[in-house]
Amino acid sequence: MSLQKHLINDPADLVVESLKGLCTLNHQLSLDVENKIVYQANQDTSKVAVICGGGSGHEPAHGSFVGEGLLTAAVCGNVFASPNTKQVRHGIDLVNNDAGNYTGDVLNFGLAKEQYAAELHKTPIKFLVVGDDVAVGKTQGGIVGRRGMAGVVLTYKVAGAAAAKGASLDEVYNVAEWVAGRIGTIGVGLEHCHVPGTATSEAHLGLDEVEVGLGIHNESGNKRLKPVPKLNELVPQLIDLITSNTDKERGYVPFKNDGSDEVVVFINNLGGFSELELGAFVGSVTVDLSTRKIKVVRAIAGTFITSLNMPGVSVSLLLLPKSGESGAPKTEDLLSYIDAKANAPGWKWTSPQIPNDISKFTVKAETKPSPTAASSGVKVADPKAFIENITRACDAVVAAEPEITRMDTIAGDGDCGLTLKGGADSVKAAVKAGEITGEDIIADMVVVAKIAAKDMGGTSGALYSIFFSGLAQALKANASAGSISDDVWKKSLGDALDKLYTYTRARPPSRTLIDPLAGFIKELGQGWPAAVQNATKAAEYTKEVDAKAGRSAYVDSSLLQQEKVPDPGAWGVMTILQALFK
Structure with missing residues (x-):
């Protein structure tokens, strides 16, 4: 909604x-x-x-x-x-x-x-x-014509720049009219917007639906897609609607599709689309146009014309004139109007250059391989069982992601579940690739520490990485070659927690992931089952704790008490420990 x-x-x-x-x-x-x-x-x-x-x-x-x-x-x-x-x-x-x-x-x-x-x-x-919407077919819009979408803004820009450079009224009108006739726009939205002062309404679209061809006044589109496709599946469908020269209903813009077409791409946030998603959308559009051999001469993206708070985006293509095209303005003049500085707050910065080829950013940079560490000779007693336990813990985290995410939308910033899932998926991938085997436990802990830093990110990723780096150091100091004993595990886990304490001031009870982790390590002397039980109690108790550190320290404590939601990070640690020692 x-x-x-x-x-x-x-x-x-x-x-x-x-x-x-x-x-x-x-x-x-x-x-x-x-x-x-x-x-x-x-x-x-x-x-x-x-x-x-x-x-x-x-x-x-x-x-x-x-x-x-x-x-x-x-x-x-x-x-x-x-x-x-x-x-x-x-x-x-x-x-x-x-x-x-x-x-x-x-x-x-x-x-x-x-x-x-x-x-x-x-x-x-x-x-x-200006009517640039290609969602409305020629038969359907035969009398009323096409709706105005983001293409109107690009028409403003060309007309305004031409006027500012001293063009006559006829010259301003002629270039604006030509531009208006060479723009096609298609919009896509995840939901309709809400007009202030009107009654609340039920959601127009399901959580798994997206609408193609919607207008900027909440007008419905011409089709809905279910489930919501990935960008690399959706974008080609949108571009087809603009560039087709065989669709008699929507062939408004005279694309040749023979490798000679050059365009200005204009991507517009309809109000509620995040900048993060907008960047990905820009990349998908330029890649798709490249595969069609349509040359992108300029690319502009931002929030230009919205539908209040609509979570959606539109893409417009301005087809530039072919060489020697009768009655057309010069391409260099059009580009100079688009590139010209506008002293208006709604017009954002744009590059007066041909966009970068995105493919060059997908090539992995050359890096020198890290020196291979010598084998420590320290392994777990049962490597096969160790891998099974690790895999089970990762699966448990992935399964718990929706609930941990729900908790974090109340108690934090909503990313804890996805952060933990990202780490779990990467650990499973490392197991599958043979990078974590149980045959060299110190090396295994180093791999987990690197995964936490790289693929989890944020505060949680840093804390996990420090802990596992500390655990690798402790095992190296406490263990001798051969199979690692329970006593070495327990001492090394305690040493790793001490290492973590040098980087965080959180101490239990603090309503953070420290609570169950410390509870687990504190009770290790009573055996693994008792330690897991104590960690579970500590995670549950975070429902009652006023946050002293971590994500919840910025949240109204009365809301947390009312919702009785535990700390998401603590719940993640508990989930891992319960699965490891099931």
């Missing part, structure tokens, strides 16, 4: 309050509060004014694109609602430049333009609608 809570005063005041906040940050802007118009305070009236507008809820579009080198004014409607004719007309009056005005939207912008012309004003106006 999409996030349905908002930090606002009154939904009716949200748009104006947001615009006031924008103008507080940006001194080049002025605000007409009554008409919800953001405009450049000091305009160069000798240049074409570029006006845009539409419903709010798409921030940073449209108001945050007002600034030198991009838009002259933005007329803002209520959330997902077009501004009315009066607002648009007032916006035209505010930027009535000598060189003319260029506007974009549909009915209300068109009506304002016609009213303005009917009053016999001398300043000319050009009007353009």
Whole structure:
């Protein structure tokens, strides 16, 4: 379900309050509060004014694109609602430049333009609608046309940069019209968004569904995929919808698909998509285009036009002109407009270069092999049983991941389960590869320590790595060649805990992984079963403990007491010990 809570005063005041906040940050802007118009305070009236507008809820579009080198004014409607004719007309009056005005939207912008012309004003106006959504087929959208998606922002950028460079009204209009006709966009979302002030609703999509072709006003898409595919399976389907020259319904952009196509890639976060996922999406798109022999000349990614808090992303492709193409602008001119600096907060940094070839980052860097350590000659009494125990413990951690993750969403930052699972999976892989055998237990502990540092990460990974490194050192000091005894194990485990204590101030009871680990080692003199039982009691007791260290130290203790959730890290240690000594 999409996030349905908002930090606002009154939904009716949200748009104006947001615009006031924008103008507080940006001194080049002025605000007409009554008409919800953001405009450049000091305009160069000798240049074409570029006006845009539409419903709010798409921030940073449209108001945050007002600034030198991009838009002259933005007329803002209520959330997902077009501004009315009066607002648009007032916006035209505010930027009535000598060189003319260029506007974009549909009915209300068109009506304002016609009213303005009917009053016999001398300043000319050009009007353009951008529809770039390829999800809507030609038959279905035969009358209403395509929806506007992220391609409208790239059109703004080209038009604004052309105007800033002194292009005439006709030149600005012609290049913007050409760009609008060569952009295809497709969006994909994991859920719909929630509009502030409206009633809460049930989830539109299941946890295992993704919707392709949805609009930026919560309009449903043209298909749902179940289960949610991996990126390398999803992205080719999206690119097909834009680049196909055989699909009669969606062949809007004249791709040749013969190795001659060059594009600008524009990837847009629809509001609730994480930057982490956005980066992966960029990589998948550029790789897919490379396999199609479509050359990416520029790649732009970020949050440009949203659907409030929608967890989704869109990809737009601007097909650049072929050499000698009749009526087309020059490619170098288009790229100069896209690369031109825009002094507007909504336009983020972009590279004026051809993107890097991602394949060169997938080649493993050459490293010198580490010196091979001599065999210690110390092994466990039963290597086969040791491997079985290790494997069983790893399987137990993997099985417990959902519950540990649930605990950590309450008591921490939600990553503990996945951190432990990552370590467990890597230990199993090392066993399978013969890197952990039980035949050289000191070397085995070194491998586990390295896995914890590399594949777990975070605080837990560091603590596990220090402990197992300390255990390897202790075994080396306490054991002699041959099979290791229980007494050596117990002393070495105690020494490893002492080593860990030099790096953490946590002492039991502290509501950390230290609690069950220390409880286990403290009770070793009573035998392995008693030690495991004591570790289990210590992990359970973390439900009652006020956090003195670790992830829970930053969480409201009353919430933890209310939820009665144990420490996730402690639960992980308990899970490992119970499985090891089952």
